[in-house]
Amino acid sequence: MSAGRYVVLCLWLVVVLFPIFWSVMTSFKPPYQWFTWPPTWFPNPFTLNNYRVAWFGELLDTQYVQSASIQTPFHALLNSVFIAGTSTALSVALGMLLAYGVSRYGILSERTLFRFLMLRMIPPIVVAVPILIYYSTLGLLDSYVGLITIYVVSTLPYSLWMTKSFIDEIPVEVEQAAELLGAGRLRTIWEVVLPLIRSGVVATFMFVLILTWSEYLLALTLSATHISTLPVALSKYEGATEGRLYGWQQAMSIGVTVPLIVIGYAIHRHLVRGFSFGMLKR
Amino acid sequence: MGEIRLTKLRKEFKGTVAVQAMDLEIKESEFLVLVGPSGCGKTTTLRMIAGLEEPTSGEISIDGRPSNDLEPGQRNIGMVFQNLALFPHKTVYENIAFGPRMKKVPATQSRGLVEQVAKTMHIGHLLAKLPAQCSGGEAQRVALARTLVTNPSAFLLDEPLSNLDAKLRKEMRAEIDALHSRLSKTFIYVTHDQEEAMTLADRIVVMRDGRIEQVGTPMEIYYEPVNQFVASFFGSPAMNLIAGEVRRKPDGPAFAFGGNDVPLDGMEEIPDGPVTLGVRPEAVRLDGVVGGHPARVTLVEPLGKETLVYLDYGSERLLIAVANPGFRVEEGASVEFDVRGGRLYVFDPEGRRLG
Numbered sequence: 001m002s003a004g005r006y007v008v009l010c011l012w013l014v015v016v017l018f019p020i021f022w023s024v025m026t027s028f029k030p031p032y033q034w035f036t037w038p039p040t041w042f043p044n045p046f047t048l049n050n051y052r053v054a055w056f057g058e059l060l061d062t063q064y065v066q067s068a069s070i071q072t073p074f075h076a077l078l079n080s081v082f083i084a085g086t087s088t089a090l091s092v093a094l095g096m097l098l099a100y101g102v103s104r105y106g107i108l109s110e111r112t113l114f115r116f117l118m119l120r121m122i123p124p125i126v127v128a129v130p131i132l133i134y135y136s137t138l139g140l141l142d143s144y145v146g147l148i149t150i151y152v153v154s155t156l157p158y159s160l161w162m163t164k165s166f167i168d169e170i171p172v173e174v175e176q177a178a179e180l181l182g183a184g185r186l187r188t189i190w191e192v193v194l195p196l197i198r199s200g201v202v203a204t205f206m207f208v209l210i211l212t213w214s215e216y217l218l219a220l221t222l223s224a225t226h227i228s229t230l231p232v233a234l235s236k237y238e239g240a241t242e243g244r245l246y247g248w249q250q251a252m253s254i255g256v257t258v259p260l261i262v263i264g265y266a267i268h269r270h271l272v273r274g275f276s277f278g279m280l281k282r
Numbered sequence: 283m284g285e286i287r288l289t290k291l292r293k294e295f296k297g298t299v300a301v302q303a304m305d306l307e308i309k310e311s312e313f314l315v316l317v318g319p320s321g322c323g324k325t326t327t328l329r330m331i332a333g334l335e336e337p338t339s340g341e342i343s344i345d346g347r348p349s350n351d352l353e354p355g356q357r358n359i360g361m362v363f364q365n366l367a368l369f370p371h372k373t374v375y376e377n378i379a380f381g382p383r384m385k386k387v388p389a390t391q392s393r394g395l396v397e398q399v400a401k402t403m404h405i406g407h408l409l410a411k412l413p414a415q416c417s418g419g420e421a422q423r424v425a426l427a428r429t430l431v432t433n434p435s436a437f438l439l440d441e442p443l444s445n446l447d448a449k450l451r452k453e454m455r456a457e458i459d460a461l462h463s464r465l466s467k468t469f470i471y472v473t474h475d476q477e478e479a480m481t482l483a484d485r486i487v488v489m490r491d492g493r494i495e496q497v498g499t500p501m502e503i504y505y506e507p508v509n510q511f512v513a514s515f516f517g518s519p520a521m522n523l524i525a526g527e528v529r530r531k532p533d534g535p536a537f538a539f540g541g542n543d544v545p546l547d548g549m550e551e552i553p554d555g556p557v558t559l560g561v562r563p564e565a566v567r568l569d570g571v572v573g574g575h576p577a578r579v580t581l582v583e584p585l586g587k588e589t590l591v592y593l594d595y596g597s598e599r600l601l602i603a604v605a606n607p608g609f610r611v612e613e614g615a616s617v618e619f620d621v622r623g624g625r626l627y628v629f630d631p632e633g634r635r636l637g
Contacts, residue, residue, distance in 0.1 A: 171365055171367060173363040173364075173365055173367035174367045174368075174369060174370075176332075176334050176354070176361075176363070176367065177361070177363060177367040177368075177369075177428075178369070178380065178384075179334075179353070179354045179355055180332060180333075180334075180354045180355060180359065180360065180361050180429075181355065181380050181381040181384050181428070181429075181432060182355035182381060182384035182385050182432070183355065183380075183384045184355075187384070191380075192369055195371045196370065196371055
């Protein structure tokens with residue numbers, strides 16, 4: 001690689017990493033350093049108070065702001081885990097079944113598949129309000145079923161297209177060989193197809209999980225207090241009544257980000273294989 | 283066991299006909315080779331026998347039992363695919379044991395079967411490896427072993443040697459031949475390689491455009507081809523084809539080209555008119571020819587046991603002759619060749635054999 005490319009990549013790295021750096025630093029700053037100008041680059045003194053406030057609700061009384069809308073985020077955390085986890089699992093499972101049908105039986109035409117992908121091109125804000133109206137009629141507002149449904153539907157095209165690309169790579173003869181040796185269709189899928197696309201499925205799961213975990217607009221529109229997720233809870237630290245509680249917000253946002261990084265690291269082997277197509281070519 | 287009968291078998295793919303009205307009887311423990319250029323329908327035929335492709339019409343019967351509606355796994359047929367289709371995530375052992383496991387063979391018995399087959403295929407040392415860790419020849423053996431272990435009544439092999447290099451291909455060819463003699467099971471083998479077909483087959487089925495052109499033993503196919511296509515498909519180098527016409531002479535019909543006459547002995551009933559004369563390269567004489575046809579030598583290929591001589595007998599018309607290794611000639615030299623006395627084939631303009 002040429003030196004010029006290194007320079008460009010390093011600059012880009014700075015651009016990408018700076019907000020994360022700033023977020024981490026702010027989360028450890030005492031309140032009077034959140035807004036200072038010129039900026040305080042490193043927290044001094046270093047404090048964990050923001051985390052204690054944001055995650056445990058401690059010290060709230062001693063702070064200069066108290067708002068009824070600020071709650072400990074554990075409820076939101078549980079909501080996020082449940083909603084993102086369930087909708088991702090459903091989306092990937094359904095997408096995989098569809099993809100198998102498309103890849104092996106041609107159940108949907110190429111055109112239909114592209115239309116399907118086009119669904120993703122619609123800006124969510126365009127559909128948010130119509131869905132809000134539908135949901136309020138159907139009684140699905142502020143319900144798990146409602147949010148999970150819309151997440152599954154909106155991520156299904158990704159699940160379908162990604163898993164399809166992995167299934168397409170399995171030579172159909174491998175399945176036919178199993179069939180000739182006496183394996184039934186389900187048996188073949190279980191013993192031959194699934195193990196071969198495992199990395200791809202894991203990569204797809206991660207990809208969809210990131211989408212659903214960090215989704216904000218629909219979660220905000222379609223939820224009230226009952227099922228509000230972490231991204232919605234995050235926004236509560238900026239508002240007319242609360243002011244700008246950057247330190248608390250950043251402390252929480254770090255907590256929201258870390259699980260994805262941990263999961264990503266735990267499965268990074270699969271991700272590398274899954275994202276670099278062509279794993280089965282000999 | 284292993285008797286397969288195809289009756290009026292037909293397969294269409296979205297309007298294009300891959301196989302049309304095919305009638306074929308495959309005898310028990312016969313080595314049958316389906317051969318033809320790519321797209322001739324040979325693989326489709328094989329896949330229909332295996333049950334992987336549903337015939338558009340017609341009937342497949344295996345051991346006297348109508349089998350159109352049987353699942354591939356119920357036909358008791360083993361198949362080796364062109365790309366081998368080994369399970370890449372399973373070890374060689376698990377690959378071979380897959381069949382017995384699906385057939386609910388008890389584990390101990392299955393282990394014995396796998397080890398026995400691995401021994402006969404000389405892959406006992408590979409059992410713990412993954413297919414990707416095996417060489418091309420080894421993977422080939424594993425694929426054979428995987429079908430062998432289920433003891434099918436017929437083996438279908440779809441160009442199994444096409445991914446191997448020339449030397450290995452000959453070795454495996456001999457091994458498949460030996461395997462067939464040892465098992466005395468029905469083998470149906472698809473290839474586009476005429477040499478493979480000639481060396482392996484009890485009977486050859488020559489296919490073109492979804493139709494059977496000829497069925498016969500290798501010798502019949504080589505010496506008595508029914509048409510120009512079959513004649514030129516078999517033999518290496520391929521049969522020479524010379525355009526000309528048949529003219530009646532006082533002593534019978536003769537083939538006339540470029541001012542030369544070649545008497546067509548024993549082909550009295552051939553009508554006059556334009557034809558193509560087929561001559562195998564080994565029937566073209568160069569040594570000690572008197573009164574032959576003049577030609578220029580364009581290329582000499584000494585192969586050791588024989589020498590190929592490429593001749594241009596006028597306006598870029600080429601001919602190949604097989605000469606004795608002792609025959610010496612320079613490229614560019616003028617020589618005379620003669621086809622009289624050799625085995626001659628006459629085809630009409632549609633390629634049908636006239637004599």
